[in-house]
Amino acid sequence: MAIEDEIKQFFAAEEIHLPESMKLLIELKDKFNIPEFDADAILQSIKGDGEHAKKSRMYLRNRIRESLNACQRCPLYLSETHTQKVPGEGPLNSPLVLIGEGPGLDEDKQGRPFVGRAGQLLTTILDKLNISREKIYITNVIKCRPPQNRTPNKKEITACSHNLELELSMISPKVIIALGAVPLNYFKPGSSIMRERGRWITSRGYWIMPTFHPAYILRQQGKTLVKVKWAVWHDFNNALEKLTELYPEAISKISYNEKE
Numbered sequence: 001m002a003i004e005d006e007i008k009q010f011f012a013a014e015e016i017h018l019p020e021s022m023k024l025l026i027e028l029k030d031k032f033n034i035p036e037f038d039a040d041a042i043l044q045s046i047k048g049d050g051e052h053a054k055k056s057r058m059y060l061r062n063r064i065r066e067s068l069n070a071c072q073r074c075p076l077y078l079s080e081t082h083t084q085k086v087p088g089e090g091p092l093n094s095p096l097v098l099i100g101e102g103p104g105l106d107e108d109k110q111g112r113p114f115v116g117r118a119g120q121l122l123t124t125i126l127d128k129l130n131i132s133r134e135k136i137y138i139t140n141v142i143k144c145r146p147p148q149n150r151t152p153n154k155k156e157i158t159a160c161s162h163n164l165e166l167e168l169s170m171i172s173p174k175v176i177i178a179l180g181a182v183p184l185n186y187f188k189p190g191s192s193i194m195r196e197r198g199r200w201i202t203s204r205g206y207w208i209m210p211t212f213h214p215a216y217i218l219r220q221q222g223k224t225l226v227k228v229k230w231a232v233w234h235d236f237n238n239a240l241e242k243l244t245e246l247y248p249e250a251i252s253k254i255s256y257n258e259k260e
């Protein structure tokens with residue numbers, strides 16, 4: 001048999017499983033005639049402000065959502081309190097990503113992350129820092145609301161990691177703020193948010209700042225409330241400082257002052 005035929009036969013017989021992120025990049029490259037071959041270079045080519053880059057990001061966002069909507073990797077999508085999957089929100093070229101635990105009642109109803117009371121508090125914190133919520137990417141570790149808003153279990157988190165990893169691999173953020181124990185443990189298993197908040201974690205090339213979830217702030221009172229608020233304020237400022245250090249133009253890109 002000729003060598004060409006042998007090679008053809010080999011590839012026809014082998015089922016090649018590429019990661020979904022890789023399949024998406026190949027698809028993107030073909031669809032938008034991106035000349036680069038290397039995955040990092042393809043991603044870089046869609047980070048700019050030009051129309052071509054914006055269109056490719058929009059396409060990518062829709063494909064990530066389609067993939068999420070089809071997800072049946074854990075039973076949470078069958079839960080009685082689940083209405084819809086809640087995808088991450090924001091531009092796929094954001095240098096900063098905020099990650100929470102999972103959707104609550106309001107998020108499940110609206111199909112958007114951080115829209116309940118905790119979300120409003122998060123928006124206020126960002127406003128006070130002059131950061132436009134629309135210019136950063138906000139998502140959760142799991143995308144379906146667990147029954148009675150319980151903490152997602154390990155199996156659910158592992159199952160849903162597919163969706164979070166897909167988002168992160170396309171965004172490749174410089175800095176991540178992990179809001180609460182669930183995202184903290186996603187990156188550093190076996191950690192306590194009480195012990196680790198405010199301390200940098202580096203994992204998979206990301207700088208991760210763990211801090212309290214806004215819902216935790218809302219549950220505090222008196223002196224503890226003041227202490228927790230200052231801790232979160234300090235952590236967000238610390239994250240923004242790191243972001244500036246790693247990528248000096250980042251703040252102007254995500255602040256309200258940047259011209260559209």
Ligand code: SF4
Pocket residue numbers: 068071072073074075076077085142143144156159160161163
């Ligand atoms: S929680 Fe995540 S893994 Fe489970 S069904 Fe929903 S999207 Fe899929």
